[in-house]
Amino acid sequence: MIGDIYAVYLRELIRLWRQKVRLVTTIMMPLLWLGVIGNAFNNAFSIPFGKDFLSFLTPGILVMTMVFTSTISGITTVFDREFGFLKEMLVAPIKRESILIGKMLGGVTQAILQGVIIIALAILMGVNFKGVEAIPGMILTMFLVSVAFVSFGLAVASKMTSMEGFQMVMNFLIQPMIFLSGAFYPTKMLPSWLKVGVKLNPLTYGVDAMRYFAIGMNEFNVVMDIIVMIVLSIAFILLGGYLFRKS
Amino acid sequence: MKAIKIKGLVKEFDGIKAVDDISLEIEYGEIFALLGPNGAGKTTTISILATLLKPTKGEAKVNGYDVITQASKVRHSIGIVFQDPSLDDRLTARENLDIHGRLYHMKKEERRKRIEEVLKMVELQDRADSIVKTFSGGMRRRLEIARGLLHKPRILFLDEPTLGLDPQTRRRIWNYIERLREEGVTVLLTTHYMEEADYLADRVAIIDNGRIVALGSPSELKDSIGGDIIKIKCGDANKMVDILSSNGFNAMIVDGEIMIKAKKAEKEIPRIFMLAKDIEIKSIMYKKPSLEDVFIHYTGKAYREEAGDEMEAIKRGWRMRR
Numbered sequence: 036m037i038g039d040i041y042a043v044y045l046r047e048l049i050r051l052w053r054q055k056v057r058l059v060t061t062i063m064m065p066l067l068w069l070g071v072i073g074n075a076f077n078n079a080f081s082i083p084f085g086k087d088f089l090s091f092l093t094p095g096i097l098v099m100t101m102v103f104t105s106t107i108s109g110i111t112t113v114f115d116r117e118f119g120f121l122k123e124m125l126v127a128p129i130k131r132e133s134i135l136i137g138k139m140l141g142g143v144t145q146a147i148l149q150g151v152i153i154i155a156l157a158i159l160m161g162v163n164f165k166g167v168e169a170i171p172g173m174i175l176t177m178f179l180v181s182v183a184f185v186s187f188g189l190a191v192a193s194k195m196t197s198m199e200g201f202q203m204v205m206n207f208l209i210q211p212m213i214f215l216s217g218a219f220y221p222t223k224m225l226p227s228w229l230k231v232g233v234k235l236n237p238l239t240y241g242v243d244a245m246r247y248f249a250i251g252m253n254e255f256n257v258v259m260d261i262i263v264m265i266v267l268s269i270a271f272i273l274l275g276g277y278l279f280r281k282s
Numbered sequence: 283m284k285a286i287k288i289k290g291l292v293k294e295f296d297g298i299k300a301v302d303d304i305s306l307e308i309e310y311g312e313i314f315a316l317l318g319p320n321g322a323g324k325t326t327t328i329s330i331l332a333t334l335l336k337p338t339k340g341e342a343k344v345n346g347y348d349v350i351t352q353a354s355k356v357r358h359s360i361g362i363v364f365q366d367p368s369l370d371d372r373l374t375a376r377e378n379l380d381i382h383g384r385l386y387h388m389k390k391e392e393r394r395k396r397i398e399e400v401l402k403m404v405e406l407q408d409r410a411d412s413i414v415k416t417f418s419g420g421m422r423r424r425l426e427i428a429r430g431l432l433h434k435p436r437i438l439f440l441d442e443p444t445l446g447l448d449p450q451t452r453r454r455i456w457n458y459i460e461r462l463r464e465e466g467v468t469v470l471l472t473t474h475y476m477e478e479a480d481y482l483a484d485r486v487a488i489i490d491n492g493r494i495v496a497l498g499s500p501s502e503l504k505d506s507i508g509g510d511i512i513k514i515k516c517g518d519a520n521k522m523v524d525i526l527s528s529n530g531f532n533a534m535i536v537d538g539e540i541m542i543k544a545k546k547a548e549k550e551i552p553r554i555f556m557l558a559k560d561i562e563i564k565s566i567m568y569k570k571p572s573l574e575d576v577f578i579h580y581t582g583k584a585y586r587e588e589a590g591d592e593m594e595a596i597k598r599g600w601r602m603r604r
Contacts, residue, residue: 042384046370046377053372053413119368123429126332127385128357 039129043137044144051145058149061104065096065153069160072219086163086250093157094245095218097173098238100153101146101180106209108142109188109275110201131280135189139272142185143178150177164249172248179264180241186268186275193278216242222254237267283346285310285437285468286331290340293326293492300326302492303340308470308485310436313463315479316472317573318489324472325365327489328439331470332362345436358386361430365441365472367422371414375406375425378414379432386433400428404458420451427458431467438462440471444478456482476573488577495580504571507579510547511569514540514554517562525557544568 051058073089073096115121124134154173158164191204215229216238222230233239244260247253253260286308293301301323308314316324329335331344333353342349345359369378376397383393401407404424414422423443430438443459444452459482462469473479479486480500488496488503496503516522519535526533526542531550533542544550547568555563 038384038387042381045384046373046381049377050370050372118371119364119366120370122334122364122366123368123382124385126334126357126360126362127382128354128387129385 036130036133039133040137040140042129043124043134044140047138047141048144051141051148058145058152062100062149062152062156064103065100065149066156068096068099069093069153069157073160086252089157089160090162090164090250091221091246091252092219093153093162094173094249095216095242097150097153097177097249098180098216098242098245099213099218100149101177101241102184102209102213102238104146104149105142105181105184106188106191106204108145109139109185109190110192110195110204112138112189112192112279132276135276135279139182139185139189139275142188143181146181146185147174147177165251169249173245175261176241176245176248176264179261179268180238180245183237183264183268183271186271189275190271190278193275193281212236212238215239217254218242237263240264283310284308284343285312285345286314286470287343288327288331288340289342291327291330291337291342292339293323293330293335294338299492301330301337304489304492304494305340306487306494306497308468310468311463311466312484313459313469313471313482315483315486316470316489317474317476317479317483317486317577318472319474322474322489323492324474324489325441326492328362328441328470328472331356332360332439333357358433359435360437360439361433361435362439363423363426363430363441363443365445367426369414369422369426369429371417374411374413375401375417376410378425379429382429382432388433396432396434400431403431403461404428420447420454423447423451423455424458427455431462435467437468437470440469442472442474444473444475452478476577480573486573488573488580490577490581496576500573503573503576505545507571507576509543509545510571512542512544512547512550512554512566513568514542514566515564516540516558517564522558522561525561526554529553529557 069089069092073092076088079088112121125131150173154164191200195201215232215236217233218238222233222239225233240255240260240263243253243255244257244264247257247260284307286306288304288306291301291304292299304323304327316327318324326335330337331342331349333349333356336350344356347355347359349356370381373381379397379400380393383397388396398407401410404427406421406424406428409417409421414425417425427440427443430440440459444455447455456478459469459471471482483500485497485499486503487494496506498506514522515538519538519540523533523535523540526540531542531544531554533540535541542550542554547570551566551568554566
């Protein structure tokens, strides 16, 4: 079982390595957010946040990057189906779960790698992280968010037969979740009717946990944040696993 | 024990029978071809045998294992080359093989050795570390065959192994498949190319509309529709026909030529020369019936290979649009 997962994972790693340019190009968007928006509002908004805006924004951008990268890498199983490699794995004497977990770990690895690059760049830009003790918590949060959204991507991919559905998922599900998560602003700045959306949005708690571990700022209980993320991950793994097996 | 044993196999898709009561036994070491036009049910049959599809009815055993209850053991016993490409074209040839070896639980040393062996066999050693994206269609096919053989399966499935390849490349693939006989691998291949089945297969099952319409070795099948036709041009045709008829031949004159229907022309021709004696034979030729004739004989309809089908599909598409 472990060997099977590793075989599937190894292929994902080789592919990741071959496409390392993509790691850099997909980092452009978060970089623009930090470099342009972050710096632009840095001075204007520094007081109401208790921290500088750039430091406040960075954990949100990290979560955003996790969500985008993970969802997309989950959805790439569609390509496998189109280009036939999935068949090669399906006919091998291994369990479906091994394929699923191997692919999932591949997506998570890619997302966390990007996260690490962003953290490094953020430090260069002068973001004040808590210090070394911030690292384990940040990695944990990145891992949970990534696992949840790779699984989500797999679930979507299992139901999707063309790449057109992809845009819809991104625009109608992923984008609203990110905008309502407090990634870019403190949620208390919103009118109360929008706050309902924020509270119902599981990603809110991911951003909150990340911000707590990174710069020591939080709106909710961190233990609750983590529990919400774990529940979300498990729910999406089960959903993704179910739909993937069925397809 | 048989390499493959199929009994009363049925597969329905939305009430339409893609495979309709197929029964079949294939011996170890045989090269067996499922021959039929596109959509006859060949790929569906192979998919069931490879445990990718569940049959609606009937049973199938591969290497003695049931395809439903012992799927994992079946998968260990078989190698498969799919009709559609299934390589990862961002990986090198060697990486594709290595991942395959891991998926089939081969130990590191065994994997390393066997990868060299199969690469050599399909003459791709020089390109082992090139990314598959740079490979031609023929090279990809060869690599897929190598991959199918990597874990030393007892049975290899080849689904349309030469589809869309140029004649020269097709020849080359045939050579590799023929060589598998020496390795003792049982091969089940599907094809809609008549010459392919004729050239490669020990036995052929002709499939049409999900049913087996004829089964046997290529020569048996061709013999079964009534033998060969011999045509003779000679000096005194009438006298020759008389001689032939009185010696038990089925001979007649058509357009000044003598036509003889014979079970085995190559056996009869020397006799004809003996009987002719002083009658001058200007030319003699005979035609063996092809598998195409066999298909026409058993299904009562003309056989179209790929090109014909494509044209039909395009025409249908046009009609539907209008």
